[in-house]
Amino acid sequence: MTRPRLISLLGSYGVVLALLLLILFGWARYDYFLGLFNITSVLRYNSMFALVALGMCFVIMTGGIDLSVGSTAALGSVVAALASPQGAWIGLGAGVGAGLCVGLINAILVTRLKIMPFVATLAMMLAASGTALLLADNQSVSVSYESGFTSIGQDNFIGFPIPAWIAIMAYVVGWVVLNFTSTGRGVLAVGGNEDATRLMGLPADRIKFLVYLASGGLAGLAGVILASQFGAGQPIEGVGWELFAIAAVVVGGTLLTGGVGSVGATLAGVLLLGILFNVLNFENGKGWISLSAYWQSVIRGLFLLVVVILQAKLSSRGSVAVRDY
Amino acid sequence: MILRLASALIGRWLFFGISIAMPEPSDAFRIGFAMNTDNLLSMTAIDKRFAGIPALSGASFAVGRGEVHALIGQNGAGKSTLIKVLTGYYKRDAGEVVFDGKPFEVSSPQQAQASGISTIYQEINLVPYRSITENICLGREARRCGLLDWKRMHQEAEALLQRFNVRADVRRPLMEFNTATQQMVAIARAIGFSAKLVIMDEPTSSLDEREVAVLFNVIRQLKQEGVSVVFVSHKLDELYEVCDRVTIMRDGRTVKTAAMNEIDKIGLVSAMLGRAIERAEGHATAFSDRDEKKIGKVLLSAENLAINQIVQDVSFNVRSGEIAGFAGLLGAGRTETARLVFGIDRPHAGSMIFNGQTFDPHKPSDAIAAGMGFCTEDRKSEGIVPDMSVAENMMLALMPKLSKSGVIDEKAQRDIVERFIRQLGIKCSGSDQKVRELSGGNQQKVLLGRWLAMNPRLLILDEPTRGIDVGAKAEIQALIKTLADQGLAVLMISSELEEVIEGADRVFVLREGISVAEFDRDEATEDAVMSAMAHGSAPTVAEAAP
Numbered sequence: 001m002t003r004p005r006l007i008s009l010l011g012s013y014g015v016v017l018a019l020l021l022l023i024l025f026g027w028a029r030y031d032y033f034l035g036l037f038n039i040t041s042v043l044r045y046n047s048m049f050a051l052v053a054l055g056m057c058f059v060i061m062t063g064g065i066d067l068s069v070g071s072t073a074a075l076g077s078v079v080a081a082l083a084s085p086q087g088a089w090i091g092l093g094a095g096v097g098a099g100l101c102v103g104l105i106n107a108i109l110v111t112r113l114k115i116m117p118f119v120a121t122l123a124m125m126l127a128a129s130g131t132a133l134l135l136a137d138n139q140s141v142s143v144s145y146e147s148g149f150t151s152i153g154q155d156n157f158i159g160f161p162i163p164a165w166i167a168i169m170a171y172v173v174g175w176v177v178l179n180f181t182s183t184g185r186g187v188l189a190v191g192g193n194e195d196a197t198r199l200m201g202l203p204a205d206r207i208k209f210l211v212y213l214a215s216g217g218l219a220g221l222a223g224v225i226l227a228s229q230f231g232a233g234q235p236i237e238g239v240g241w242e243l244f245a246i247a248a249v250v251v252g253g254t255l256l257t258g259g260v261g262s263v264g265a266t267l268a269g270v271l272l273l274g275i276l277f278n279v280l281n282f283e284n285g286k287g288w289i290s291l292s293a294y295w296q297s298v299i300r301g302l303f304l305l306v307v308v309i310l311q312a313k314l315s316s317r318g319s320v321a322v323r324d325y
Numbered sequence: 326m327i328l329r330l331a332s333a334l335i336g337r338w339l340f341f342g343i344s345i346a347m348p349e350p351s352d353a354f355r356i357g358f359a360m361n362t363d364n365l366l367s368m369t370a371i372d373k374r375f376a377g378i379p380a381l382s383g384a385s386f387a388v389g390r391g392e393v394h395a396l397i398g399q400n401g402a403g404k405s406t407l408i409k410v411l412t413g414y415y416k417r418d419a420g421e422v423v424f425d426g427k428p429f430e431v432s433s434p435q436q437a438q439a440s441g442i443s444t445i446y447q448e449i450n451l452v453p454y455r456s457i458t459e460n461i462c463l464g465r466e467a468r469r470c471g472l473l474d475w476k477r478m479h480q481e482a483e484a485l486l487q488r489f490n491v492r493a494d495v496r497r498p499l500m501e502f503n504t505a506t507q508q509m510v511a512i513a514r515a516i517g518f519s520a521k522l523v524i525m526d527e528p529t530s531s532l533d534e535r536e537v538a539v540l541f542n543v544i545r546q547l548k549q550e551g552v553s554v555v556f557v558s559h560k561l562d563e564l565y566e567v568c569d570r571v572t573i574m575r576d577g578r579t580v581k582t583a584a585m586n587e588i589d590k591i592g593l594v595s596a597m598l599g600r601a602i603e604r605a606e607g608h609a610t611a612f613s614d615r616d617e618k619k620i621g622k623v624l625l626s627a628e629n630l631a632i633n634q635i636v637q638d639v640s641f642n643v644r645s646g647e648i649a650g651f652a653g654l655l656g657a658g659r660t661e662t663a664r665l666v667f668g669i670d671r672p673h674a675g676s677m678i679f680n681g682q683t684f685d686p687h688k689p690s691d692a693i694a695a696g697m698g699f700c701t702e703d704r705k706s707e708g709i710v711p712d713m714s715v716a717e718n719m720m721l722a723l724m725p726k727l728s729k730s731g732v733i734d735e736k737a738q739r740d741i742v743e744r745f746i747r748q749l750g751i752k753c754s755g756s757d758q759k760v761r762e763l764s765g766g767n768q769q770k771v772l773l774g775r776w777l778a779m780n781p782r783l784l785i786l787d788e789p790t791r792g793i794d795v796g797a798k799a800e801i802q803a804l805i806k807t808l809a810d811q812g813l814a815v816l817m818i819s820s821e822l823e824e825v826i827e828g829a830d831r832v833f834v835l836r837e838g839i840s841v842a843e844f845d846r847d848e849a850t851e852d853a854v855m856s857a858m859a860h861g862s863a864p865t866v867a868e869a870a871p
């Protein structure tokens with residue numbers, strides 16, 4: 001392997017490296033860091049972000065952006081909570097359906113009406129959030145505990161939280177779609193050069209339509225998990241989720257301009273941000289220093305910056321990391 | 326200038342005279358169609374307007390089965406537009422299209438491709454971040470169990486490129502390869518679709534002679550397989566090698582269709598320009614002989630430049646008022662050397678002296694500040710900002726100079742832009758038209774205008790007349806010469822040997838990253854330069870440049 005090649009590999013797997021280092025750090029410093037309880041709770045909580053980030057990853061790879069994911073998740077949680085007395089599956093379907101509706105509107109705005117993704121999804125962010133508040137009557141909506149809806153978020157399957165299973169499945173599907181279907185390759189092509197993609201005879205609009213739809217659906221699913229995990233639909237949750245998702249995607253090496261990206265690295269990005277949060281909590285727990293939520297934000301921001309800068313440095317020396325099969 | 330205007334006016338007038346005497350061109354074409362039922366494609370009376378301005382008016386075009394049909398015309402004549410109307414990228418305003426015996430209504434390039442029309446568009450329209458395999462196979466992927474079969478796709482891409490003698494790691498992203506390879510990938514992609522009609526919009530503009538020969542072989546193979554080919558080019562000599570018939574466009578109309586062996590080059594050019602022309606005596610280009618005395622002292626000299634494996638040992642110098650030419654095959658390191666001079670890349674070895682001082686540019690703005698301009702070969706990715714206007718694109722590099730304490734001098738700007746639009750004959754609706762709406766050749770002229778407007782001391786021109794029609798080419802060559810006469814030093818890279826030999830006062834031949842020979846104007850014969858390009862080795866430098 002040549003030197004530039006190695007550097008470019010480091011660039012694309014830098015996030016994985018950072019993740020491993022962080023885990024190592026936590027394991028060395030805190031007693032229960034790699035304890036079963038901590039692992040499952042980190043996974044349970046972050047699986048919601050993982051789902052949202054997966055959708056965001058696909059949208060960003062087409063060169064777009066979806067700012068509505070946070071409010072869509074909030075809306076999904078409210079709708080799911082409202083529907084949960086009818087049964088777990090119906091609650092699940094309703095939440096995902098609500099997300100798909102938002103995604104559908106985004107898709108139409110962007111591909112049919114040619115509105116800039118930033119503007120279209122910003123509008124939908126406000127609209128979805130308003131709808132959630134209206135439906136929930138401005139307060140959290142508790143879910144039905146009889147229908148088994150709460151087991152979606154709270155139970156385990158083979159010793160592993162169900163939300164984590166859902167997220168893993170979603171990522172496997174996402175990975176296969178991106179790497180082994182023509183639609184997936186089309187996503188990268190559209191992001192790389194939309195005009196050329198059209199001239200090459202690929203259905204650029206259909207591809208873009210699908211990613212916004214999927215992003216909405218995944219955000220809805222995250223909302224279902226939210227409602228089920230916390231026992232209530234949360235109309236005011238989801239604030240800042242879109243930023244978390246964008247951060248995870250970017251840390252994973254996906255270009256904001258589109259055309260280059262990776263599903264696996266996005267997952268690593270989510271875990272990196274999630275575990276960093278976890279580490280800060282542990283640090284607080286040690287009692288030596290007490291970091292307020294504000295300080296935690298500052299530290300997370302700085303950390304993010306360091307990772308992104310390192311990655312930019314590495315990948316500009318090698319070539320842009322492109323993973324192919 | 327006045328002369329040009331007058332001749333253009335006379336041309337118009339003559340054209341009017343003819344069109345009064347003859348039936349409308351489109352009628353003539355209809356008669357033609359009626360007689361020929363064996364056409365694969367016939368487009369009749371096609372109209373296309375952009376914001377009310379006609380790009381095509383009553384254009385008609387027919388291609389027979391298994392025929393190689395040339396489509397030519399000046400920059401902005403409407404060739405690319407005609408093609409994009411056919412493939413459904415643009416919706417036509419009027420006219421009818423019959424393909425393979427059936428009326429042809431497509432609304433997207435995708436449908437056109439599915440119906441058997443495969444197109445290589447003028448600008449390389451591929452996805453730079455993606456691998457060669459993807460760029461070739463997207464749209465007709467090989468699958469196994471419903472999922473993409475990468476192994477087979479890589480093999481297929483390799484096999485296709487093999488047909489073009491291109492060896493490249495198909496797994497690497499396209500942007501790592503030079504323009505010629507990218508063009509070959511675009512061609513391979515189009516061929517791979519086993520289409521009934523393959524359209525090539527200026528495929529040869531970024532290829533050198535060897536590769537053009539390979540392409541022509543492939544075209545002949547296609548012809549044998551019964552596939553029809555539409556071939557657009559500004560290099561008229563090429564057409565005689567492979568084309569059966571030619572259709573000539575002018576101002577959005579198709580003015581003439583003829584069998585290639587019944588029309589000579591002068592006939593082609595006359596029809597393109599719409600007026601009779603005479604051949605310039607003994608010259609294929611517009612660089613007439615130059616006054617040696619005007620050449621001043623050495624402005625730039627470079628010794629033993631090297632970077633990576635591509636440039637190994639290049640030495641040359643340019644004097645003010647001189648046009649120095651770089652000749653060489655593709656991959657000889659000409660563009661790469663120019664990039665070193667302009668500070669885009671940093672040399673690993675070697676030194677440069679510019680204007681009597683050591684010159685070591687870290688970035689292009691250093692070179693620009695020193696008084697250099699670089700008109701790049703790859704206009705799409707390195708030069709043009711498609712969404713900006715003609716004026717903005719032209720002013721881009723000049724902006725820092727024109728602005729006084731941050732305020733841009735509007736009037737000076739307008740004057741310069743108007744002057745170059747006139748001098749270069751840029752066909753646009755106005756200086757505020759977006760560059761993306763211009764025809765390919767006119768985009769190239771805008772880029773040239775940008776650097777000329779800088780009024781640099783040294784101008785590096787990488788393929789300055791690529792994609793530019795014969796008429797405009799002569800004008801640009803003449804303009805380069807005039808500027809050199811006024812003291813500008815020019816470093817010109819061109820894959821057209823004629824352009825280098827006739828244009829340059831001195832020719833440096835590069836071969837595999839080494840400057841192998843230097844010729845003065847009178848020594849630079851086609852044979853001498855060509856043999857140095859192919860076989861030259863380092864020692865000949867000592868002999869050729871005593």
Ligand SMILES: Nc1ncnc2c1ncn2[C@@H]1O[C@H](COP(=O)(O)OP(=O)(O)OP(=O)(O)O)[C@@H](O)[C@H]1O
Nearest residue numbers: 375380400401402403404405406762763764765766
């Ligand atoms: N999208 C567009 N919007 C406005 N005008 C356009 C657009 N596309 C093309 N035109 C105009 O239509 C005319 C024909 O352009 P076209 O690209 O077909 O020329 P061409 O014959 O291919 O020239 P070249 O040899 O330079 O490639 C030009 O005057 C051009 O400015």
Ligand SMILES: [Mg+2]
Nearest residue numbers: 405447764765
């Ligand atoms: Mg064109």
